Amino acid sequence: MKNEFIEKFYNTIISGFDSDEIQKQKFEEIIKSVKAITPSSLFRYRKITDYTLSDFDNDIISLSYPSNFNDPYDSLIKADKQKFIENVLNVNNKDKIINLIEKTPEILNKLNLNKENKEQLVTYINKLKSVPNEEIKQLLLSAQNVIDSIFNNAWKDVFIYLKSTPRIACFSEDVSSNVMWAHYADSHKGFVIEYNFNDYINLCTTCQKQCPNRHNESLYPVKYSDERFDVTTLLIYSANLFLMKQFLKEGTVLSDDQLVIYKALLSKSTNWSYEKEWRLISLSDNPRCTEQIKLKPKAIYLGIDISSINSKILKYLAKGKNIPVYQMNIDIESTDYKMNYIKIVEA
Helix, strand or coil, X not given: CHHHHHHHHHHCCCCCCCCHHHHHHHHHHHHHHHHHHCCCCEEEEECCCHHHHHHHHCCEEECECHHHCCCCCCCCEECCHHHHHHHHXXXXXXXXXXXXXXXXXXXXXXXXXXXXXXXXXXXXXXHHHHCCHHHHHHHHHHCHHHHHHHHHHHHHHHHHHHHHCCEEEEEECCCCCHHHHHHHCCCCCCEEEEECHHHCCCHHHCCCCCCCCCCCEEEEECEEECCCEECHHHHHHHHHHHHHHHHHCCCCCCCCCCCHHHHHHCEEEHHHHHHCEEEEEECCCCHHHHCEEECCCCEEEEXXXXXXXXXXXXXXXXXXXXXXXXXXXXXXXXXCCCCEEEECCCC
C-alpha cells in the first residue's frame, strides 16, 4: 500500500490554475490516503546529548534544515533546461518580457550579468520587438549566455530554498536496523524514541484563522529512486515569482504543482532504502512554528552499548512519562544478524 501511495502522490498534480474546489478535493484525498498507510509506530534514532535528552524530557520533536543532513545528495535536484526556457521565455511571454525590461532597466543588475551579457540582453530585447513569433526560438538560441544566467539563477534559488528553508524531522519504520543504530544512535550507545503520529492532531490543519503561530506540518514516506527528482516546474515558478516581485510589484504567480516542494524533499537515492524513512515536513515561514512540535513518546529503546548513567537517566525520564522502556539485545542463539529487544521491568 505504501508504494501505491507514493506512486499516486508523485503522479498527483495540484495546480494553482485548478479551481479552489478541485485543489481542496485533491489535498483531502492525499491526506486521507497517507493517514491510511501511516504506521502505528515510527522510530527516531538519537545520540545522547543535553539537547536530545531535553527534547525527550519535554516531549519535543525538533526539526532541522536539510543542509544539516549527513547526505549531500539529500534534496538534490535536477531540472530540464529546455523545458524551463520554453516555458519562461516562450512566445506567449514576449510582450511581458519587453514591458518588464523597458519599464525596469534594473533587471540587468538583478540578473548579475557581466558587461558582455548585459549588452547581449539589450540586443536581444531590441530584436525581440520586431521578431515574428515563429522565429522566437531561434532568437533565444542567439542569446544563450543570457538564457544560461537566468536558468542558473533560478536553479540556485530553488536549491538554496530546499536546503535552508523547510524543516524536517526523520523517522524510520524499523527499530532493529543495525546500520541505523550505528549511524544515527552513536554506534548503539544512544537510544530510539517510538511515536504514534495518529495521536498527533495539528489544530492548525482544521483552523481557518490566519495567525503568526500557524503550523504547517505534513508526514509522508520517502521515495527511493536512482534518479534525482525533476523540479523544472519549481524553477519556472521561481523565475516568474522573481519577475513579479522585482518588477511588477504586485500580482499573483500560480504554481504548476503545489506538491513539488514536498516531492523534492521526499526524494532520496535507493542507497538509503534500508532506512524505510518517513519525514515530518514544515514549510511554515515562521521559525517559531517550524523548529519543534509537541508529541508524547510511545516508548523508548536503549542501545546495546549505552552507558550505565545514560540508561538510568532515560529510564528515570520514561518513568515520569509512564511509558515502557526496552533494551536492544543480541540473540546469541540466532543464525542471522537481526536485533531484538526485551522490555525492562523495574523492581
